[in-house]
Amino acid sequence: MICPKCKELGLKSNVYPGYSTTTAAYYSPYYDENGKYHSHDGNSRMSTNSCSLGHRFNVSAAKSCPNCDWGYPEEVAILEDLITNSIPVVSGDLTVGNGGNTNFALIVKG
Ligand SMILES: [Zn+2]
Numbered sequence: 262m263i264c265p266k267c268k269e270l271g272l273k274s275n276v277y278p279g280y281s282t283t284t285a286a287y288y289s290p291y292y293d294e295n296g297k298y299h300s301h302d303g304n305s306r307m308s309t310n311s312c313s314l315g316h317r318f319n320v321s322a323a324k325s326c327p328n329c330d331w332g333y334p335e336e337v338a339i340l341e342d343l344i345t346n347s348i349p350v351v352s353g354d355l356t357v358g359n360g361g362n363t364n365f366a367l368i369v370k371g
């Protein structure tokens with residue numbers, strides 16, 4: 262698996278598979294009038310992955326039925342780049358105290 266964002270940007274990264282979620286709608290496979298088995302599982306299995314450069318993306322697994330053209334392809338959705346957007350703004354005010362002591366006062370905003 263390749264991070265779609267890195268692919269887009271021409272970067273290389275490791276991808277860490279994340280948690281996956283599955284919707285739990287009921288479906289029943291059936292045999293049609295020709296005795297062919299159909300499995301139309303409408304539940305989507307979605308996993309949220311991240312790469313070593315901090316991109317996150319969702320992948321929903323492809324679904325298909327062996328005996329008809331029901332199904333849908335794998336879908337990849339790039340999520341907002343939370344990591345680079347969530348770094349708090351840190352600004353420092355340097356205060357030099359008396360007597361040669363150096364004190365730092367860090368003010369974290371946001
Ligand atoms: Zn990436």
Ligand SMILES: [Zn+2]
Pocket residue numbers: 298299300301326327328329330331
């Ligand atoms: Zn089918």
